[in-house]
Amino acid sequence: MTGQLLLQQEDIKKAEAIAASIGIPVQPQIVLDIQNEAQRENPDFGRIADLVAKDVSMSARILKVANSPFFSRGKVDSIMHAINLLGMRAFYAAVLSSALSEAFLTDNPALNRFWKHSMVTATAAGIVARKLRVAPDDQAYTAGLFHDCGVVLMMKKFPDYMHIIDHVLYITILRPISEKFDLIIGYENDRYNTNHCVMGYVMSKSWRLSEAVNNAIMYHHHPNIDMHKDILTRKLSAVLHLAEFISLSFDFEHQEFAYLSSQWMNIYKPSIKELGITSDDIDIFAEELSEIVNG
Ligand SMILES: [Fe+2]
Numbered sequence: 154m155t156g157q158l159l160l161q162q163e164d165i166k167k168a169e170a171i172a173a174s175i176g177i178p179v180q181p182q183i184v185l186d187i188q189n190e191a192q193r194e195n196p197d198f199g200r201i202a203d204l205v206a207k208d209v210s211m212s213a214r215i216l217k218v219a220n221s222p223f224f225s226r227g228k229v230d231s232i233m234h235a236i237n238l239l240g241m242r243a244f245y246a247a248v249l250s251s252a253l254s255e256a257f258l259t260d261n262p263a264l265n266r267f268w269k270h271s272m273v274t275a276t277a278a279g280i281v282a283r284k285l286r287v288a289p290d291d292q293a294y295t296a297g298l299f300h301d302c303g304v305v306l307m308m309k310k311f312p313d314y315m316h317i318i319d320h321v322l323y324i325t326i327l328r329p330i331s332e333k334f335d336l337i338i339g340y341e342n343d344r345y346n347t348n349h350c351v352m353g354y355v356m357s358k359s360w361r362l363s364e365a366v367n368n369a370i371m372y373h374h375h376p377n378i379d380m381h382k383d384i385l386t387r388k389l390s391a392v393l394h395l396a397e398f399i400s401l402s403f404d405f406e407h408q409e410f411a412y413l414s415s416q417w418m419n420i421y422k423p424s425i426k427e428l429g430i431t432s433d434d435i436d437i438f439a440e441e442l443s444e445i446v447n448g
């Protein structure tokens with residue numbers, strides 16, 4: 154085992170200890186039951202619909218998610234309809250989405266900002282994966298949804314966390330996005346002895362997401378995807394990198410976008426190569442997704 158990997162194991166142990174001290178949101182039993190049923194060779198759709206029906210607020214949230222831009226394949230008005238229309242895998246991604254929104258439900262504006270970023274990144278990741286046919290779109294959506302959940306855990310544990318992050322964003326206002334990310338992770342490590350990527354990994358693992366999704370979350374600010382031996386991890390990481398950039402780009406002015414996009418492409422070359430895309434493709438994705446997300 155290399156020194157780098159050994160260090161990662163230590164990082165994970167540290168993050169697990171911090172996560173245990175915060176009490177990370179546990180995967181609800183109903184989600185676990187649905188997952189178990191969904192993974193059977195012939196899932197019983199009726200049983201899954203019955204399970205969901207027991208939780209009225211979850212049913213409502215799932216229907217809302219099932220009618221959102223990534224999932225929507227026509228108006229869905231019942232859980233059974235959602236399962237039949239979306240298929241089991243996409244339906245389970247919708248269940249995870251509704252459970253995560255419940256777990257992080259709050260009136261804290263900073264958390265709402267985070268949640269919006271997660272939803273937009275999830276939608277972008279799912280649509281990019283579907284269009285490029287590089288990875289299962291439900292897994293890409295889930296990776297986008299959970300990629301920054303470590304931020305919420307950090308906010309819960311460390312009262313000054315958002316203040317510090319806002320400060321880093323302020324002092325790096327003119328610096329490229331990737332530099333901001335590096336600085337944020339550096340600040341997190343120095344000040345809190347962990348970072349939101351590894352905390353997110355701990356949570357996604359405890360929610361029994363796939364190994365490839367867990368790893369994509371752990372390395373979502375890491376441009377060197379060639380280090381992943383597993384193809385799915387590499388593809389999901391590349392999709393997530395692009396989705397995050399597109400999601401952030403909605404706040405850019407037109408000229409700023411061209412400049413930041415070329416900077417981003419330079420740093421995330423391995424992801425560009427993995428996805429087989431050009432700068433024109435990025436422009437098109439950004440435009441299409443902006444229309445989908447912003448209506
Ligand atoms: Fe993010």
Ligand SMILES: [Fe+2]
Pocket residue numbers: 300301349373374
């Ligand atoms: Fe992040």
